[in-house]
Amino acid sequence: MGADQPPNEVFNIDPVAGKMYVTKPLDREMRSSxxxxxxxxxxxxxxxxxxxxxxxxxxxxxxxxxxFRNQVYNGSVDEGSKPGPQEFQI
Known part of the structure; x- marks a missing residue:
């Protein structure tokens, strides 16, 4: 698949150098491997x-x-808080 089976021509190999090329963008949502x-x-x-x-x-x-549902969101983090994810209400 991707060369001579659907989806065709996603990959191409230079017949002299042997390098493989991707001919179109790959989308993981369409095919992951x-x-x-x-x-x-x-x-x-x-x-x-x-x-x-x-x-x-x-x-x-x-x-x-x-x-986003709103244009602006307000929140706060206490001074001296440890680095990393913070839990706060919006």
């Missing part, structure tokens, strides 16, 4: 290496904007 099987061939198409499995894991990115 890809499993590709690759092998090296010579100029005549003869296999010269055993196939290898390539596992690609898509890291999640916060690509959704936060939504």
């Amino acid at each position: 890809y499993h590709l099987r690759a092998h090296a061939v010579d100029m005549n198409g003869n296999q010269v290496e055993n196939p290898i499995d390539l596992y690609i894991y898509v890291i999640d990115m916060n690509d959704n904007r936060p939504e």
Whole structure:
């Protein structure tokens, strides 16, 4: 999947250098991983290496904007509070 099976053409390999490229943005919400099987061939198409499995894991990115009900929120933290998460009411 991602090369010669749907979704097609997500990955492309330079036939001379052997470098693999991503051709379009990956979205973890759509697909979290890809499993590709690759092998090296010579100029005549003869296999010269055993196939290898390539596992690609898509890291999640916060690509959704936060939504707030109010324009302004007021809160406070006591002076001298320890660093780290604080609990307070809004």
